[in-house]
Amino acid sequence: MGSTAHVLVHGPGAGALVDLARARIAELGSRWSRFREDSEISRVNAQAGTPTFVSADTLILIARAVAGWRRTGGLFDPTVHAAMLAHGYDRDFALLHSREALPRPEAARHQPAPGCTGITLDLAASRVVIPPRTALDPGGIGKGLAADLVSAQLRQHGATGVLVNIGGDVRVRGRAATGEGWVVSVADPFSADGELLRLGLPAGAVATSTTLHRRWMSAGRPVHHIMDPRSGRPSAGDLVSATVVTRSAWxxxxxxxxxxxxxxxxxxxxxxxxxxxxxxxxxxxxxxxxPALR
Incomplete structure (x- = not known):
C-alpha cells in the first residue's frame, strides 16, 4: 500500500497474531494496489464496462468508497485515478519521488472525476461493474479499511487489545496497556519532530491527510496527491492538513x-x-x- 504498518497486540499468542496481521495486510495490498497489474483493482479498471468478479474484501472496499462519495457530496471520490495519472502519479511513490514525473497532456489534467454514479455492486455474486472510461484509485481509504479489517480479525482470534496503524490510519480495539487508553501522537505538518495532537483513545480510529508530504514535480511544478475531483487538479484550498477522529478508519x-x-x-x-x-x-x-493540542 506504499506505506509502513505498525501493529500492537495484547493477549495470548500475540506473536502469532502479529504474523497473521502481517500476512493479512500483504494480502489486502496485493488485491488493492493500483500499481500491480495482477491486483483486483487493476483488473476492475482494465475491464471497465463489464462485470468483474472480486473477493469479498474488494467488494467491501468499493462499497465503502461509493458510500464515502455519496455521504460527502462527492468531495471524497475514488474515481480520481485519471487525474493522478495525468499529473504523473503512475508508479509507487518511492519511485515517483526519485525523478520528475512525466505528465499527460495538459487537457487531461483539467478534467473533473467521473464520480460513482454508474458503479454497480452485486453483493450476492461478488461482482462489480464500473462505467467505461472510469478507473478506481483506492488510495487512503484502502489503508483505513485495512486497519479496520485487520484489527477486527485479530480480536476475533483472541487478542484482548490491538492497534493497527497503516500509513498513519490508526484503528484501535479492546484493552490498551495503560489507563490512558491507546496513546496516538499526530505529527505537526510543519515540523518533522513536532506534535500537533496527543490522543488517548479507548476505541475508534484516527486518520490524517496532508498536502505537504506526498509531493513531486510534474511539468516543472510541485504537485501533491490530494486531487480535487471537481477540477482534476491538486487541491488548492486554505487547509494543508486534516486529522479526523471517529469510529472507523475508513x-x-x-x-x-x-x-x-x-x-x-x-x-x-x-x-x-x-x-x-x-x-x-x-x-x-x-x-x-x-485539550489534545500540543
Missing part, C-alpha cells in the same frame, strides 16, 4: 479528504472530531480535541 480517511477540500467553511459532521491546519499554521479544531 470513514476517518474519507472525512480527511472532504475536510481538506471543503476548507475552513466546513469541518465535518458529528460524531467525528477534527483538527485542521491552515497554510499559515493556524488551527481549526473541534471542541473535544482542543
Amino acid at each position: 470513514w476517518a480517511e474519507v472525512l480527511t479528504k472532504a475536510v481538506l477540500l471543503a476548507g475552513t467553511t466546513t469541518i465535518a459532521p458529528p460524531p467525528a472530531e477534527v483538527a485542521a491546519v491552515t497554510a499559515g499554521g493556524r488551527h481549526r479544531v473541534t471542541d473535544r480535541l482542543r
Whole structure:
C-alpha cells in the first residue's frame, strides 16, 4: 500500500497474531494496489464496462468508497485515478519521488472525476461493474479499511487489545496497556519532530491527510496527491492538513479528504472530531480535541 504498518497486540499468542496481521495486510495490498497489474483493482479498471468478479474484501472496499462519495457530496471520490495519472502519479511513490514525473497532456489534467454514479455492486455474486472510461484509485481509504479489517480479525482470534496503524490510519480495539487508553501522537505538518495532537483513545480510529508530504514535480511544478475531483487538479484550498477522529478508519480517511477540500467553511459532521491546519499554521479544531493540542 506504499506505506509502513505498525501493529500492537495484547493477549495470548500475540506473536502469532502479529504474523497473521502481517500476512493479512500483504494480502489486502496485493488485491488493492493500483500499481500491480495482477491486483483486483487493476483488473476492475482494465475491464471497465463489464462485470468483474472480486473477493469479498474488494467488494467491501468499493462499497465503502461509493458510500464515502455519496455521504460527502462527492468531495471524497475514488474515481480520481485519471487525474493522478495525468499529473504523473503512475508508479509507487518511492519511485515517483526519485525523478520528475512525466505528465499527460495538459487537457487531461483539467478534467473533473467521473464520480460513482454508474458503479454497480452485486453483493450476492461478488461482482462489480464500473462505467467505461472510469478507473478506481483506492488510495487512503484502502489503508483505513485495512486497519479496520485487520484489527477486527485479530480480536476475533483472541487478542484482548490491538492497534493497527497503516500509513498513519490508526484503528484501535479492546484493552490498551495503560489507563490512558491507546496513546496516538499526530505529527505537526510543519515540523518533522513536532506534535500537533496527543490522543488517548479507548476505541475508534484516527486518520490524517496532508498536502505537504506526498509531493513531486510534474511539468516543472510541485504537485501533491490530494486531487480535487471537481477540477482534476491538486487541491488548492486554505487547509494543508486534516486529522479526523471517529469510529472507523475508513470513514476517518474519507472525512480527511472532504475536510481538506471543503476548507475552513466546513469541518465535518458529528460524531467525528477534527483538527485542521491552515497554510499559515493556524488551527481549526473541534471542541473535544482542543485539550489534545500540543
